Amino acid sequence: MTSCRLCGSADLVSVVDLGSTPPCELFLTASQLDEPEVTYPLHLRLCTNCRLAQIPALITPEETFTEYAYFAGFSASWVEHARKFVADALERLKPSFVVEVASNDGYLLQHVVERGVRCLGIEPSANVGQAAKDKGVPTLTEFLTPESGAAVRAEHGPADLVVANNVYAHIPDLIGFTAGLRALVADDGWVSIEVQHLLTLMELNQYDTIYHEHFQYYTVESARRALASGGLSLVDVELLPTHGGSIRLWARPEAAAGAPAERVSDVLAREKAAGLHDLSGYADFAHRVARVRRDLLRFLITAADEGKTVVGYGAPGKGNTLLNHCGIRQDLLAYTVDRNPYKHGRYTPGTRIPIVAPERIAQDRPDYVLVLPWNLREELSAQLSYIHEWGGRLVFPIPHLEVV
Known part of the structure; x- marks a missing residue:
């Protein structure tokens, strides 16, 4: 890995080297047990310029997500988490059109459908996307890019709420994906992103969440920079217990954003105190x-x-x-x-x-x-x-x- 995928800096330092492993979702059939497996280095590094923690993009999303082994709906607690989010977001924002990126098997949008709100899932994995369709969730089999985001907007109109849960770490083209989010959302709309928080990963030794599908690992500070690359401003953040400790980032197009909530500065202060805004928090x-x-x-x-x-x-x-x-x-x-x-x-x-x-x-x-x-x-x-x-x-x- 020679340069940061967010800012382009070549100044990257090692955080932890986990050796070489196969992609974590490529489960083997019995007939494959006598065949070789390809492994890839799993080495987390930190950009000292923008402080984005990242691993090299050695596999492509197409290799992993064309057919995917993870079905979100098998976790009862995760489905309940999604239901509560939908209930709160629809009550507070009253959107007329909701788009979820990486909508998986419809675990979240099924609750939007139940409430009679127009929605669309964008899911690259055909097998889990079909499970969503079977639940009555309109689903497009596609990767989000600036072009596909613009095409969805042209066909369906801008989304009042764009949801991207547990996908913002999975994108090697971070700048392009963020531009795709901006293409989807209305000029006065909202983007909600859930992603694991690097603060809890570091504090609680959650190193097993480092794998080839997760190309980057966010603090609120680095996430704010990433969002800005696509014309989105961070306006609020919530600390969540999911996945061992996650952040829910609320962003809006720059012109509609306004001043960020106090919670943003509070979490930034926690990260800085833990040494994650310099190198000290990564040393041991x-x-x-x-x-x-x-x-x-x-x-x-x-x-x-x-x-x-x-x-x-x-x-x-x-x-x-x-x-x-x-x-x-x-x-x-x-x-x-x-x-x-x-x-x-x-x-x-x-x-x-x-x-x-x-x-x-x-x-x-x-x-x-x-x-x-x-x-x-x-x-x-x-x-x-x-x-x-x-x-x-x-x-x-x-x-x-x-x-x-």
Whole structure:
């Protein structure tokens, strides 16, 4: 990586190097187990000029998102989060037309449809986009670019509200994507973006959320600069618990923006105090990542030596970063389960751990269940409470090893 994708500076410094891994959502079929896998370096760097944290764009969105393994609707808590957002946004903004970019399986826009508001999803993955259409959500199979944004505006009119949840990190052409958002939104409209907050990633050792689909990692400071590149001004920010700690950025076209809310300066002050507006807050992150790896491996090796059975729960992208970085194979993790039938019978990329249906846990009664989507701790602790009937225990690897 030779230059920053936002400002073009060549002054990039290393934050953490996680080695080389396969793309985290390319789950293997049984017939692919004897075939080679391509791996790519996973090295997070920080631009010292605009302070955007980023990894090289070694894979393309077309490789990952043409057919996608992640269906948002399988997380009950995420669907409820979307429902609450829609209820609040429609009440407060009263939009007549809502567009969601990276609308996935209609997890959010289904609530807009239910309320009788005109909407459109823009989703590049045909398979998950079809799931949205099956729910009655109008969906365009397309990547957002300045050109496609302008075409949607010409055909459907400007959107009063544009939603872009968990996609702003997934775009290597950050400037072009932001221009696409501006093309979609009305001149007096609103853009709402949810993305993981680099502050919590750093503070809580959430290094497994670094993977090839996530090209950049935002503070409010760097997000404000990114939005400005496309003619959007940050006017408010909310701190959210989702994905281990996210920010909801509210932006408007520059002419309609006005002064930013006090919450913007409050979060900027927190980031500055944590050292994220200079280099000091990044200095020991690599050492803390190494500690997470050692602690998890020590636990798994000890469990194996004692004849204990450990299985996984979930097969999220973040889990594959963790499994590959730690070098975990079937001798330490027998299998993992997932609620998404698309993944059943497949294997995790790189580590090749089998993925099966959740019912397998009750059948096998393992001693430990390693929770890979640790960000859904409350939801999954309730779902898995039955393992305590036979003395089973949950294991959370992030922010530090915890057996409960």
